[in-house]
């Protein structure tokens with residue numbers, strides 16, 4: 001299907017709002033499909049968008065999928081890009097999800113405040129039940145070496161400040177690392193998460 005901005009995985013309805021991202025992570029699933037013309041997709045889905053959908057387009061398609069799949073429990077903002085580029089549409093779709101009695105989850109690189117040029121943490125905390133922020137590394141240098149943020153090493157501080165602000169505002173925040181970083185780095189990541197009052201989630205190389 002063209003413009004796969006809504007797709008199913010397990011009991012989650014995944015929403016793909018944008019292909020834009022302020023990072024270029026070495027391990028990003030987009031790297032396995034770097035040529036949009038080939039359109040191999042992820043988990044059987046082609047997640048390269050021809051256009052960024054409006055909130056209404058997402059809601060209309062989500063409604064049809066949810067009507068056919070009553071087993072769905074949550075709406076997850078994820079996809080081939082950083083969802084907070086579309087924070088307004090994200091909030092509108094999250095409102096729809098809550099009206100349907102579903103939980104909402106966000107997977108983010110945590111750079112949404114810089115991306116939007118304003119503090120979006122109120123919007124996020126008030127619309128998202130589980131906020132997953134990709135920590136990926138335990139200091140700014142290591143982070144930049146694998147994530148290549150458009151803000152360079154500052155991307156790490158921007159990400160952590162975002163996560164901390166969400167925690168302070170009562171958000172349910174997890175920092176995540178990918179299991180390939182090893183035990184020592186994972187222990188350091190746990191300390192960082194605890195320091196800001198967040199949980200730590202250790203993800204497999206490719207995870208939802």
Ligand code: SF4
Nearest residue numbers: 021023024025028109
């Ligand atoms: S932040 Fe996520 S979408 Fe962006 S490059 Fe990294 S893994 Fe890919």
